[in-house]
Amino acid sequence: MLCCVNPDCQNPRNSDKNNYCHSCRAELIPLLGGRYCPIQVLSDEGGFGRTYLAEDVHKLNECCVVKQFAPKLQGTGPLTKATQLFKQEASRLQELAEHPQIPTLLAYFEQNHYLFLVQQFIDGQNLLKEWETRGNYSEIEIREFLLDLLPVLKFIHVRGVIHRDIKPQNIIRRRSDGRLVLIDFGASKQLTATVQTKMGTVIGSHGYTALEQMQDGKAYPASDLFSLGATCFHLLTGVRPSQLWIKQGYGWVSSWRQYLTSPGKDGISVSIELGEVLDKLLQQDIQKRYQSADEVITDLTTRLPLSSSVPPTIITPTFTATRVNKEPVSSKLNKNLKSQLLLGSSILILGLGGVWYFQTRPHTMSEFSPSISSPIPSPKSVSETSFLPKSLKGHSSDVNSVAFSPDGTTLGSASDDKTIKLWNIASGEAIRTLEGHANWIWTVAFSPDSKTLASGSADKTIKLWNVETGKLIRTLQGHSDGITSVAFSPDGKILASGSASKDMKIKLWNVETGKLIRTLEGHTNGVQSVAFSPDGKTLASGSWDKTIKLWNLETGKLIRTLGGNAESILSVAFAPDGITLASGSSDKTIKLWNLKTGKLIHTLKGHKDKVNSVAFLPSANLNGVTLVSGSSDKTIKLWNPVIGKEIRTLETGSGYIYAVAISPDGQTIAGGGSGENILKIWEMN
Template identity: 85%
Template sequence: MLCCVNPDCQKPLNPDKNNYCHSCRAELIPLLGGRYRPTQMLSDEGGFGRTYLAEDIHKLNECCVVKQFAPKVQGTGPLTKAIELFKQEASRLQELAEHPQIPTLLAYFEQNGYLFLVQQFIDGQNLLKEWQMRGSYSETKIRELLLDLLPVLEFIHLKGVIHRDIKPQNIIRRQSDGRLVLIDFGASKQLVATVQTKMGTVIGSHGYTPLEQMQDGKAYPASDLFSLGATCFHLLTGVRPSNLWIQEGYSWVGSWRQHLSSLGREKVSVSIELGEVLDKLLQRDIQKRYQSADEVIADLTPGLPPSSSVPPTILSTTFTATAANQEPVSPKLNNTLKSKLLLGSSILVLGLGGVWYFQSPPNQKTEPSLPISQPIPSPKSVSENYLLPKPLKGHSSDVNSVAFSPDGTTLASASDDKTIKLWNPVSKEEIHTLEGHSNWIWTVAFSPDNKILASGSADKTIKLWNVETGKLIRTLEGNTDGVTSVAFSPDGKTLASGTASKDMKIKLWNLKTGKLIRTLQGHTNGVGSVAFSPDGKTLASGSWDKTIKLWNLKTGKLICTLAGNADSILSVAFAPDGATLASGSKDKTIKLWNLKTEKEIRTLKGHKDKVNSVAFLPSSVNPNGVILVSGSSDKTIKLWNPVTGKQIRTLETGSGYIYAIAISPDGQTIAGGGSGENILKLWQTIH
């Protein structure tokens, strides 16, 4: 179905074949911003815009949320002001999305007289629906909620942002990890309040909104804390603050305890300590209320130093690393105990993209060797530290592919902004910007001699570039859909390319002449990834048809098909000895395949979203073993022991998806490309 984006349309859902809305007769917009396909209306902002569920056709129809702002103002002055404020709000939302519990801002743009924000879709239920399904919260659940959300509020307040509309509907429990995500920062609501001509516009929801915000339209950090207290009251008692507000005004906040046994239920038990916290959160007088989130945390976790706020991910169940010589924290400890132990210890804390993570020794357990010729290294030979990621700024949109030159002197990045940038990975300086593609660029790869860069684009072409000069050498044409993947043969004489779903072919090109050598056919959907074996005799192709195919390059014949994934194959990579293949899938798993037996060895599970990229560390880096690296839309990069299938460590990258990873030839740098904050970053490793 296709959704009409006329904010006044009463029945916006339309069949795909319609050009005009069957209800309001407005012309349908099949793609917003050239890539986002609206499929369902999620909410209506009272005539000032709507929120839609959409599919990002650039990212395999990945779900996202599109917020529309349609200001109904008279004259060009107010409209210009609205657009200016919209851009300011979008910039602020992008800054806030550094936090892993705030949706990533993916895009903002103006189209057909409307303004649009595109944000990450959070798969999960809001707390109102959760309460309706599971019933009222216990005190333990309320404490967990507060300790999970208060660091988020502390983060946004330090950024100078007040949410203004905290309530159960605007808090989602993320299905992948159970963390609470704060949504709907009300950019459109604040814009409406600014450009609306009538007086008395209030942002917030009755019962959850404090007195100062309701009367004067002014909001402070303490205002959000009142709303959080009202949210806890609702989830604890099952009584909607909005109903009490209609009946009693603000007097209910002084007698909230009488509702603990409402609706004939057994009385909910609340300790003196939590009761005092809720009393202070729900004070009518802002001066008597908590003034900051860390004050609330201090009262919930007595014994901690008053200045020690709980870091944003301190409560996460995934603690991926500790400082050298420190014992790992048991995952069985509850969240609050983890906070106390970690904050009170001498554990080294490293900042990574605006979040926190802990380093822990790799798992020392070993299992029988796989057909990877070298055993995995001992824990001491594995890097113990991943330093702060270094952002490379220059692209204006998502980075879909990254690649290091074989000599390690150049890093290439390909983006939705239709450009390729070449970087010095040491100085972090831009060397060249390559322009010529007419649509987003999916993939880049360097030739073995470091002289040529190949790029594949949604414009259906492959371009070959001179790395030294940045000049275009030639364009390879003949595809009927976008080019999703390119790879050079080890001898540098052949280029392989894969194409999207309207073409579904693999093409082999003669690099010297630019002529097509042969076409490999057999996949029934787009080819998302191609890779040459180290000896150059075999090509692996991973497809959106959920299969991997191995091809004999001398004959062009199919060797075998590897099947077993539940969703699209997004990336394939050969182990250094060529005996094992790794594949990353949209089904959130990595599979390892024995190429001699053509059987699956094992499945690596741990990512919470699709695995977009896999790569092996060069064997020269770890002469005693092999390490597999993976990048995912769950905003993490993981390092794996492919022999045991165990995770070595997780890099929590912060906000934004990881679409592509590349490892420098010396193994000292991991490059990650993606969306949001993670457009392009480098992680330096220490061996």
């Protein structure tokens, strides 16, 4: 199905075959921003736009949320102002999305005189639907709710952002871990209010919105806390504040307790302590209300003893204004910061009925898995190494591919912003930007002599670049769909390329002449990844058809097909021994294969989302080599491939990880993906 994005359309759902809407006759837009296919209306903003469920066709039809703002403005001036405000708000949302309980901003753009904002889709149920299904919350559940959400409010308030519309519909309980996610920060609502100021429009929802916000249109951190209190009241009593507001305005807030035992309820009551917290949250007078999330947390954790049956509540990390991952880190500084991080992540025992609250610093890694017997490359074992990420700033959109030059001096990164950047690994500074592709760039690879860089793009072309000068050498054409992967043979004479689902082919090119050598056919869906064996005799390809194929490069014949994955293969990589192959899949697993026998060695499980990229640390043989994987679960994991065990997890802070690469000396890991810090490196000092 395809949705019409005319905000006035009464029946927007259409067949995929339609060119024009069957209802309003508007021309249909199959792909917003060239990649997001709207398939369902999630909500209507009253003629000022809609929110759609969409599929990202460049990310294997991954679900996302597209918010549309369709201002009905006269003249270019107001529209220009609205566009500027939209971009400012999108930038703010991108900053907020580094918090794990706020959806990641994926894109924003203007198309057909509409403004669009694309965010991560949260798989879960909003609290209104949850309440409708399960009924009223208990006092303990209200406390858990507050302790899970208040740190999120603290995070946004410290950054000068007021949500303005906190209510059960805008809080989702994430299915994967049960955590609460705050949604709908309302770029469209901010714009709507700006456009309609003369009409007295106020952002918010009647009954949940504080008095000062309703009367003056001004909102403060305390305004969000009133909305939080009204949300607690709704979940606790089952009475909607909006219904009470229609009848008596704010009169209900001073007598909210009467609804605890209203007819049809189960004789609900609350402790004096929780009642006092709710009283202070629901004060009409902003001066008498809680002024910060920290004040509420303090009262909840010092005045309210909890039952020992309550599961541990994880208080969200406190994010500081200056983050360690933004600064270059020396070995000496590594030691100092490691000590600070250990102190910052210590367990604080509050003595509240046996409940422990954990507080951690941002962008640190989880504790490592139990020790293993297999050796890890010297000088230090991975489990003894301190990893501190450093962000490389420059790309304006997702980084889809990263690659180290074989001489160890340069990092290349490819982005949806249609550029390739070359970075000095030692300094972390950008050397140059390569431009020339007409669409998103999905893949990059260095030649073995480090002199040439190959790039593949959604524009269906491959480009070869002179690394030293940044000049384009030549463009290779022949695929009928976007280029998803490129790889050089070990001798640098052949370039392999894989293409997306309308092509499904692998092509081998003569690097010196740019001529096509041969085309390998056999996959029944897009080819997502290609890799040469260390001896250059075999090519491995991973496909969306859920298979891996091994090809004889001398003859171009298929050697064998490896199956067993439940979903698409997204990445393949040869181990240095040339006998073992790793594959990452949409089914959240990594598989290790013996290429001599075609048998499965291990299935590695631990990622909670798609495994987009796998790479081996260099070594003479598999024994002692570490495997690295990057995932849409926002982590990079290090594995011992010998026994198939996880060694450690790098928490990336925010955003999916689409690509990982390891420097030739095995001392640096690069990760590219989405979110604010879309390109990071970890130095294993």
